[in-house]
Amino acid sequence: xxxxxxxxxxxxxxxxxxxxxxxxxxxxxxxxxxxxxxxxxxxxxxxxxxxxxxxxxxxxxxxxxxxxxxxxxxxxxxxxxxxxxxxxxxxxxxxxxxxxxxxxxxxxxxxxxxxxxxxxxxxxxxxxxxxxxxxxxxxxxxxxxxxxxxxxxxxxxxxxxxxxx
Amino acid sequence: xxxxxxxxxxxxxxxxxxxxxxxxxxxxxxxxxxxxxxxxxxxxxxxxxxxxxxxxxxxxxxxxxxxxxxxxxxxxxxxxxxxxxxxxxxxxxxxxxxxxxxxxxxxxxxxxxxxxxxxxxxxxxxxxxxxxxxxxxxxxxxxxxxxxxxxxxxxxxxxxxxxxxxxxxxxxxxxxxxxxxxxxxxxxxxxxxxxxxxxxxxxxxxxxxxxxxxxxxxxxxxxxxxxxxxxxxxxxxxxxxxxxxxxxxxxxxxxxxxxxxxxxxxxxxxxxxxxxxxxxxxxxxxxxxxxxxxxxxxxxxxxxxxxxxxxxxxxxxxxxxxxxxxxxxxxxxxxxxxxxxxxxxxxxxxxxxxxxxxxxxxxxxxxxxxxxxxxxxxxxxxxxxxxxxxxxxxxxxxxxxxxxxxxxxxxxxxxxxxxxxxxxxxxxxxxxxxxxxxxxxxxxxxxxxxxxxxxxxxxxxxxxxxxxxxxxxxxxxxxxxxxxxxxxxxxxxxxxxxxxxxxxxxxxxxxxxxxxxxxxxxxxxxxxxxxxxxxxxxxxxxxxxxxxxxxxxxxxxxxxxxxxxxxxx
Numbered sequence: 001x002x003x004x005x006x007x008x009x010x011x012x013x014x015x016x017x018x019x020x021x022x023x024x025x026x027x028x029x030x031x032x033x034x035x036x037x038x039x040x041x042x043x044x045x046x047x048x049x050x051x052x053x054x055x056x057x058x059x060x061x062x063x064x065x066x067x068x069x070x071x072x073x074x075x076x077x078x079x080x081x082x083x084x085x086x087x088x089x090x091x092x093x094x095x096x097x098x099x100x101x102x103x104x105x106x107x108x109x110x111x112x113x114x115x116x117x118x119x120x121x122x123x124x125x126x127x128x129x130x131x132x133x134x135x136x137x138x139x140x141x142x143x144x145x146x147x148x149x150x151x152x153x154x155x156x157x158x159x160x161x162x163x164x165x
Numbered sequence: 166x167x168x169x170x171x172x173x174x175x176x177x178x179x180x181x182x183x184x185x186x187x188x189x190x191x192x193x194x195x196x197x198x199x200x201x202x203x204x205x206x207x208x209x210x211x212x213x214x215x216x217x218x219x220x221x222x223x224x225x226x227x228x229x230x231x232x233x234x235x236x237x238x239x240x241x242x243x244x245x246x247x248x249x250x251x252x253x254x255x256x257x258x259x260x261x262x263x264x265x266x267x268x269x270x271x272x273x274x275x276x277x278x279x280x281x282x283x284x285x286x287x288x289x290x291x292x293x294x295x296x297x298x299x300x301x302x303x304x305x306x307x308x309x310x311x312x313x314x315x316x317x318x319x320x321x322x323x324x325x326x327x328x329x330x331x332x333x334x335x336x337x338x339x340x341x342x343x344x345x346x347x348x349x350x351x352x353x354x355x356x357x358x359x360x361x362x363x364x365x366x367x368x369x370x371x372x373x374x375x376x377x378x379x380x381x382x383x384x385x386x387x388x389x390x391x392x393x394x395x396x397x398x399x400x401x402x403x404x405x406x407x408x409x410x411x412x413x414x415x416x417x418x419x420x421x422x423x424x425x426x427x428x429x430x431x432x433x434x435x436x437x438x439x440x441x442x443x444x445x446x447x448x449x450x451x452x453x454x455x456x457x458x459x460x461x462x463x464x465x466x467x468x469x470x471x472x473x474x475x476x477x478x479x480x481x482x483x484x485x486x487x488x489x490x491x492x493x494x495x496x497x498x499x500x501x502x503x504x505x506x507x508x509x510x511x512x513x514x515x516x517x518x519x520x521x522x523x524x525x526x527x528x529x530x531x532x533x534x535x536x537x538x539x540x541x542x543x544x545x546x547x548x549x550x551x552x553x554x555x556x557x558x559x560x561x562x563x564x565x566x567x568x569x570x571x572x573x574x575x576x577x578x579x580x581x582x583x584x585x586x587x588x589x590x591x592x593x594x595x596x597x598x599x600x601x602x603x604x605x606x607x608x609x610x611x612x613x614x615x616x617x618x619x620x621x622x623x624x625x626x627x628x629x630x631x632x633x634x635x636x637x638x639x640x641x642x643x644x645x646x647x648x649x650x651x652x653x654x655x656x657x658x659x660x661x662x663x664x665x666x667x668x669x670x671x672x673x674x675x676x677x678x679x680x681x682x683x684x685x686x687x688x689x690x691x692x693x694x695x696x697x698x699x700x701x702x703x704x705x706x707x708x709x710x711x712x713x714x715x716x717x718x719x720x721x722x723x724x725x726x727x728x729x730x731x732x733x734x
Binding site (some may be wrong): 004005006007036039040043055057069070076077078079092112129 | 316318322337346413417
């Protein structure tokens with residue numbers, strides 16, 4: 001029997017680095033222009049987990065602080081969420097958490113991870129470590145850098161491992 | 166110079182000299198301007214070997230700008246430069262297009278007179294599609310390249326089938342994007358509930374998307390598939406739904422046999438084979454009786470039309486026969502459209518109108534149009550009519566016409582006869598004139614008339630005594646006979662006669678009584694002649710000299726004939 005892929009959606013405010021994270025993680029099949037035309041770009045990658053290889057279909061949804069009707073339709077059927085915030089802009093963390101709340105109305109309580117991006121500019125971060133420590137109590141949080149690749153594989157693998165079999 | 170400086174000179178003199186040389190060379194190079202020959206050699210060297218891509222990259226931008234500028238400012242130069250390239254390219258494209266068209270025409274011609282071609286023509290007639298389109302539909306090649314069974318919400322691939330020999334593709338990403346674009350299109354333009362992206366085409370590649378409640382079937386096709394393929398794909402999707410209520414969930418749950426079932430349902434060769442079979446299958450047979458009724462109705466209509474056409478043919482034949490010998494008419498065409506009949510003919514102005522003769526041979530509601538043009542007829546009746554009109558001949562002059570010869574018979578004064586003969590040959594249609602039967606009245610007729618006149622006027626009807634009516638009417642009857650002949654001659658002489666009767670008595674008796682008797686006898690004879698001849702006769706009251714006549718001659722009555730003016734024709 002062929003392995004059924006899992007759909008995961010990337011949510012986050014504009015400019016937090018979602019597309020760069022996906023570019024770092026997946027094999028690009030489609031052009032980024034779909035993000036500005038259709039509002040989404042879909043790629044896939046197989047990830048090794050403790051339970052074995054698992055294929056993720058990553059829906060990179062165009063950056064917004066709230067989901068409109070089209071974006072709501074894009075997240076239907078997703079098995080997990082990747083929330084992305086920009087460490088140098090504290091409001092993007094609130095936007096990511098708000099997007100998770102919105103997505104739950106459609107998806108229910110699906111596994112999610114929070115990626116705080118731009119680790120390579122950690123000296124400019126506005127998000128305090130204490131805040132992240134507090135968030136880690138309810139949500140897996142990973143500091144990532146799309147530029148260097150730090151933490152990216154680990155974050156995606158963690159979500160893949162949390163997805164239901 | 167210090168010891169240290171000397172030591173430096175000893176140790177670093179070579180480097181210092183080399184550095185000074187390099188600095189001088191750099192300065193020279195920076196200030197130097199390359200000559201065209203040097204620049205050409207430099208570009209030529211750079212265009213070879215490993216530096217070629219760098220040169221192309223470096224030149225791409227300025228060359229593109231220069232070309233754009235040249236198109237604007239020196240358009241004709243660019244056109245002239247491209248002319249040798251564009252011409253062959255256009256010819257090649259046209260040759261390719263013509264070759265394809267000829268191939269299509271050949272295929273169409275080859276198939277036109279075969280049973281298959283006739284079947285395609287019937288299909289084209291039945292469906293209303295152009296014949297060429299039907300031919301193309303049956304002759305063009307197509308194949309399914311990929312089939313994706315997709316979960317509609319998530320866009321995840323439930324099952325995939327691809328034709329062999331194609332490059333690998335990320336089916337999950339493609340299915341996801343297809344789902345996203347479908348959602349995007351639906352949200353953007355498909356306002357109607359349930360409206361979805363159904364198909365898309367790029368060049369010879371075609372994408373069909375068939376929706377189901379739990380699975381969506383995306384088919385990537387190359388070529389021009391028949392409509393039967395779409396029907397077959399929908400059937401397969403329905404089969405999947407009929408067997409699996411939630412294919413993705415059942416697949417994830419490891420339901421037994423689902424993989425094999427999906428393999429079978431979406432087996433590419435099987436789908437293509439079934440679609441081709443469906444495309445070539447004859448249309449479903451329906452009940453025959455409606456067709457039979459239709460055929461009978463058509464036959465009845467055809468029969469009625471035939472009978473009506475036959476009747477009309479008969480009528481038009483009768484009309485043609487009636488008009489064939491119509492004097493002064495030459496029928497050119499008799500045509501019919503519905504109940505409108507048009508007769509085109511040449512018609513002499515003196516000919517009788519054939520309208521009535523046509524009308525009585527056609528139905529009352531027929532609309533007859535007589536389209537005639539004038540001409541000079543040579544029919545005997547028309548030439549006679551024309552001669553009589555042109556020559557001003559009275560009806561007592563008889564005419565005959567045959568073989569171009571006009572025969573004139575009768576009598577008329579010699580001067581009039583000469584004029585008639587001079588003009589008769591000029592009557593259209595007359596070639597010769599036969600006037601042997603046309604006599605000059607002055608020759609014998611007048612003499613005969615005179616003799617007869619004298620004979621009639623010499624007759625005396627005798628009366629007895631003082632009788633007012635004669636005992637014997639034999640003389641009166643002879644007088645009637647003579648006057649009848651005299652009238653005929655007068656007609657021939659074109660004269661009008663006035664009859665006056667008179668009465669006489671002998672010398673015996675009272676004068677008053679004699680006068681009364683003379684009037685009575687004249688009146689009796691006038692009435693007798695008028696009754697016998699049917700003409701008006703004037704009775705005179707008396708003859709003055711009668712008293713001097715002998716007795717027997719004196720008791721009598723007679724007639725006197727006066728010649729009046731010429732009769733009107």
